[in-house]
Amino acid sequence: xxxxxxxxxxxxxxxxxxxxxxxxxxxxxxxxxxxxxxxxxxxxxxxxxxxxxxxxxxxxxxxxxxxxxxxxxxxxxxxxxxxxxxxxxxxxxxxxxxxxxxxxxxxxxxxxxxxxxxxxxxxxxxxxxxxxxxxxxxxxxxxxxxxxxxxxxxxxxxxxxxxxxxxxxxxxxxxxxxxxxxxxxxxxxxxxxxxxxxxxxxxxxxxxxxxxxxxxxxxxxxxxxxxxxxxxxxxxxxxxxxxxxxxxxxxxxxxxxxxxxxxxxxxxxxxxxxxxxxxxxxxxxxxxxxxxxxxxxxxxxxxxxxxxxxxxxxxxxxxxxxxxxxxxxxxxxxxxxxxxxxxxxxxxxxxxxxxxxxxxxxxxxxxxxxxxxxxxxxxxxxxxxxxxx
Amino acid sequence: xxxxxxxxxxxxxxxxxxxxxxxxxxxxxxxxxxxxxxxxxxxxxxxxxxxxxxxxxxxxxxxxxxxxxxxxxxxxxxxxxxxxxxxxxxxxxxxxxxxxxxxxxxxxxxxxxxxxxxxxxxxxxxxxxxxxxxxxxxxxxxxxxxxxxxxxxxxxxxxxxxxxxxxxxxxxxxxxxxxxxxxxxxxxxxxxxxxxxxxxxxxxxxxxxxxxxxxxxxxxxxxxxxxxxxxxx
Numbered sequence: 366x367x368x369x370x371x372x373x374x375x376x377x378x379x380x381x382x383x384x385x386x387x388x389x390x391x392x393x394x395x396x397x398x399x400x401x402x403x404x405x406x407x408x409x410x411x412x413x414x415x416x417x418x419x420x421x422x423x424x425x426x427x428x429x430x431x432x433x434x435x436x437x438x439x440x441x442x443x444x445x446x447x448x449x450x451x452x453x454x455x456x457x458x459x460x461x462x463x464x465x466x467x468x469x470x471x472x473x474x475x476x477x478x479x480x481x482x483x484x485x486x487x488x489x490x491x492x493x494x495x496x497x498x499x500x501x502x503x504x505x506x507x508x509x510x511x512x513x514x515x516x517x518x519x520x521x522x523x524x525x526x527x528x529x530x531x532x533x534x535x536x537x538x539x540x541x542x543x544x545x546x547x548x549x550x551x552x553x554x555x556x557x558x559x560x561x562x563x564x565x566x567x568x569x570x571x572x573x574x575x576x577x578x579x580x581x582x583x584x585x586x587x588x589x590x591x592x593x594x595x596x597x598x599x600x601x602x603x604x605x606x607x608x609x610x611x612x613x614x615x616x617x618x619x620x621x622x623x624x625x626x627x628x629x630x631x632x633x634x635x636x637x638x639x640x641x642x643x644x645x646x647x648x649x650x651x652x653x654x655x656x657x658x659x660x661x662x663x664x665x666x667x668x669x670x671x672x673x674x675x676x677x678x679x680x681x682x683x684x685x686x687x688x689x690x691x692x693x694x695x696x697x698x699x700x701x702x703x704x705x706x707x708x709x710x711x712x713x714x715x716x717x718x719x720x721x722x723x724x725x726x727x728x729x730x731x732x733x734x735x736x737x738x739x740x741x742x743x744x745x746x747x748x749x750x751x752x753x754x
Numbered sequence: 755x756x757x758x759x760x761x762x763x764x765x766x767x768x769x770x771x772x773x774x775x776x777x778x779x780x781x782x783x784x785x786x787x788x789x790x791x792x793x794x795x796x797x798x799x800x801x802x803x804x805x806x807x808x809x810x811x812x813x814x815x816x817x818x819x820x821x822x823x824x825x826x827x828x829x830x831x832x833x834x835x836x837x838x839x840x841x842x843x844x845x846x847x848x849x850x851x852x853x854x855x856x857x858x859x860x861x862x863x864x865x866x867x868x869x870x871x872x873x874x875x876x877x878x879x880x881x882x883x884x885x886x887x888x889x890x891x892x893x894x895x896x897x898x899x900x901x902x903x904x905x906x907x908x909x910x911x912x913x914x915x916x917x918x919x920x921x922x923x924x925x926x927x928x929x930x931x932x933x934x935x936x937x938x939x940x941x942x943x944x945x946x947x948x949x950x951x952x953x954x955x956x957x958x959x960x961x962x963x964x965x966x967x968x969x970x971x972x973x974x975x976x977x978x979x980x981x982x983x984x985x986x987x
Contacts, residue, residue, distance in 0.1 A: 446865045448872040720868060723886040726830040735830050753857035754831050
C-alpha cells in the first residue's frame with residue numbers, strides 16, 4: 366500500500382495480517398509457530414521453557430476468576446481491544462508454581478510475598494497464580510485489591526459480631542459474590558460443613574453441620590451479617606484445610622494496606638478509623654498466620670497500596686511496617702523485576718502481531734531500541750508509551 | 755566529520771547571540787528574531803544522512819542554524835503535524851496535558867479501528883480498515899483543509915466576502931482549528947480524546963462535522979464567485 370505524506374516522502378505501510386479468524390475464540394489454538402506464544406493454557410504445567418511466552422485465557426475462565434477484580438483495569442481494557450486475554454509467563458509466576466507444586470502440605474502454611482516497584486507485573490503474576498490455584502484444585506480465597514476496602518469504603522457500620530470493630534457491608538457482599546463465582550463448582554463437590562453454630566439474631570441461626578454454601582447465601586442476602594459471614598467462612602476453611610478436607614490458596618493483592626495508617630472512614634468525633642479497626646482485617650490476618658496447614662498464602666506488597674506519603678520504598682520491610690513484618694515473618698520474598706531482553710522482545714512482538722504497535726518505524730530494531738531505552742523495560746511504562754502509536 | 759556531528763558541536767543560542775550579534779537583528783520577516791539566511795535545523799537522522807550523501811551538507815557547513823526547539827526530537831514516534839496539533843490544543847502553556855489528550859485520542863482511534871478489524875470476517879474487509887492513527891490523522895487533515903478562503907473587502911460602502919486563494923499553512927491551520935473547536939463543543943460530557951477520535955475517523959472517511967464545515971466554506975466561495983474580481987480593485 367503506497368501513501369504520500371504531506372512532506373511528499375513516499376512511505377509504504379506494512380501490514381501484518383494474523384492468520385487467525387476474527388471471532389473471539391482464544392487465539393493460541395491456531396498459532397503455534399510464534400515464539401512469543403505458547404499453547405499450554407493450563408498453568409499447572411508452566412515451566413521454565415514457557416518463560417516470556419504469552420498464554421491465553423478463554424472468556425469463560427476470565428469471567429469466572431476475574432469478574433470481581435484481579436486484573437489491572439488498563440490491562441483488562443487493553444485485552445478487550447486486542448481480542449483476547451493473554452498473560453505473559455514470567456519468572457516470578459514460574460518460581461511460585463514450582464514451589465506450590467512441591468509444597469509439603471503437612472507442614473505449616475508457607476507465606477510468599479511478591480514485591481517490586483509499581484507497574485512491574487505483580488498483579489498479573491497473582492492473576493496467573495489464581496488461575497493456577499483453581500486448575501490445581503485449591504479453594505481460592507482471593508482479595509483482588511485490598512486498598513479498595515479501606516480507601517473507598519462506601520458504608521462502614523459498627524460490627525454486629527464484635528464490639529469496637531467495623532463492618533463493611535457492601536464490600537463484604539461483593540467479596541462473597543466473587544468467592545462463590547470463583548469456587549462455586551469446587552465447594553459443591555467438596556461438601557464442606559460448618560463446625561460451629563452461628564447465631565446472627567433471634568431468628569437467623571446457622572446450625573452446626575450445615576453446608577458452607579448456606580453461610581455464603583446468608584451473607585449474600587443479608588448485608589448486615591455479610592462481614593460476620595466472611596469471618597465465619599474463613600475460620601471454617603482454615604479448620605477444613607487443617608483437617609485435610611480441602612486445600613486452600615490465599616491470594617491477596619496489596620497486603621500492606623492492612624497495616625496502613627489511613628482509611629476514608631471518619632467517626633463522629635472526627636477520628637479516623639484505621640484499617641486495623643475493621644473486622645475484615647482481623648479475618649484475613651488470621652488466615653495469613655502460619656498456624657494451619659494444607660494450603661499456601663501468596664501476597665503482594667505495593668507502594669501504591671499505601672497513601673502517597675508512605676511510598677518511598679518498594680521493599681517488604683518498609684511497606685509492611687513493624688507489625689506487618691512480624692505478622693508475616695518468616696516469608697519467602699519473590700522479586701518481580703522489569704522485563705529482561707527476552708521478555709521485552711516478546712512483549713513488542715505481541716503488540717506488533719495484535720496490530721497494537723502501528724508505527725512502521727517503531728517496529729524496526731531502531732524503534733525497539735528506543736522503546737527499550739525510554740521505557741527502561743518497565744512493563745507499565747512500555748504499555749503507556751506504545752498505547753498512542 | 756558528518757554534518758550531524760558538526761551540528762552537535764555548535765554552541766548554544768545564547769553563545770551565538772552574544773558572539774555573533776549580527777544574527778538576531780531586524781530581518782525581512784518582521785517578527786522573526788533571525789536574519790533570513792539562518793537555516794532551519796534538520797532533526798531527522800535519515801534526512802541528515804541524505805543531505806550528506808547528496809552533498810547539500812557541504813554547502814550548509816558554515817551557515818548558522820536556528821536554535822533547537824523543545825518539542826523537536828529524533829524519536830521514531832515524532833510527527834511534525836502531531837506536534838503542531840498539540841501546540842494548538844494547548845491552553846495556558848499546559849503542553850503535557852495537551853500532549854496527553856492528543857495521545858489518548860490516538861489510542862481511542864486505534865481502539866475503535868481494532869474493534870472493526872477484529873469483527874471483520876474476510877481478509878478483504880480487513881485490508882480496507884486503516885489502523886495507524888497517524889495515517890488517519892494526516893488523511894483527516896487533508897480532507898478538512900479548504901482550497902479557498904473568504905476575505906472581507908470593502909467596495910462602495912458595503913463589505914463583500916470575496917473568495918481568494920489560500921496558502922498551505924493557512925489551510926492546515928484552519929483544518930486543525932476547526933477540528934479542535936468541534937471537539938470542544940457542546941455539554942462536554944464526552945471528553946476531548948473520545949470526541950477527537952470519533953471526529954478524526956469521520957474526517958478520514960470524508961464525513962462528519964469538520965468536513966461539512968469545509969464544504970460549507972467552499973459553497974460560500976462558489977456563491978460569491980461574482981465578487982472574485984474585487985480582489986484586484
